[in-house]
Amino acid sequence: MGESDATIVSMILAGDPRGLNRFLSRYGHMLAEYIRALTGDDNDLFSAVYEDVLVDILKQLRVLAGTHETPEIKKLSGKGELLRPIFESAARTVRRRFPDLLKASEEPKASPLPVDDLAAFANSIDHVDFKTLLEGLAGPERELLVLRYRLGFDYAEISNIIREARVQLEERLVNARHHFRARLFASQQKAMV
Structure with a gap:
């Protein structure tokens, strides 16, 4: 599983299910941790947010690639180079579709420890x-x-x-x-x- 991000994206765009499996192996746990921090233990909400985020990321990969031979994909020579674009897409999705997750609540008051x-x-x-x-x-x-x-x-x-x-x-x-x-x-x- 030592593929570069470019190879994984090319596999996804070609419809190879191994591409999505490798993408999730590399980035899925980080996305899950980010989304779980926002949704808490609400599994239904977590599932809805995670699904929407993944769909938007896959759309973003298609936009990034156009076709899997474009220079943008070839520039992804190593591992982890998709990390920032993935989280940019995730943050946009959360802000657009689930704005209530990011509403500020009452600020906790400090209680200093003696x-x-x-x-x-x-x-x-x-x-x-x-x-x-x-x-x-x-x-x-x-x-x-x-x-x-x-x-x-x-x-x-x-x-x-x-x-x-x-x-x-x-x-x-x-x-x-x-x-x-x-x-x-x-x-x-x-x-x-």
């Missing part, structure tokens, strides 16, 4: 339910945290994916980290009581 409790917090971090903490954040914050910290995109890539100025993006990411940290500390304070 310095004396830091040792207890450090010892109890293994028992944190990060999934629940992440689901408690607003959709746009979950999206940014997953793109940056789970999928490893840098600020410039995220800025291109979600079509937002880098300065605004950095500010929103700082706020998202702050809100996540506040929820984390609050959950630890409850656990220590």
Whole structure:
């Protein structure tokens, strides 16, 4: 399964089912993680979003290729070169078809952890339910945290994916980290009581 992205796209466009299998093997888990961060445990919503995102990505590949002999496809010489276009397409699909997923909810209030409790917090971090903490954040914050910290995109890539100025993006990411940290500390304070 060492094919380049160009080979995989050519296989998909030629109707070879192995192309889609290889595409999903390479990128499907990252797409699933991104979409799961936005939809939470709602499997029906997850399925609908994932299906729409995949359909749009396949359409985008056809547009990118025109025919499977175009120079744009031949430029995809390595692995992972489709990553940014895939997530740009996914972000556009989510924003266009599922705007409610990205509506901001009420901002959580910070609840600082007293310095004396830091040792207890450090010892109890293994028992944190990060999934629940992440689901408690607003959709746009979950999206940014997953793109940056789970999928490893840098600020410039995220800025291109979600079509937002880098300065605004950095500010929103700082706020998202702050809100996540506040929820984390609050959950630890409850656990220590």
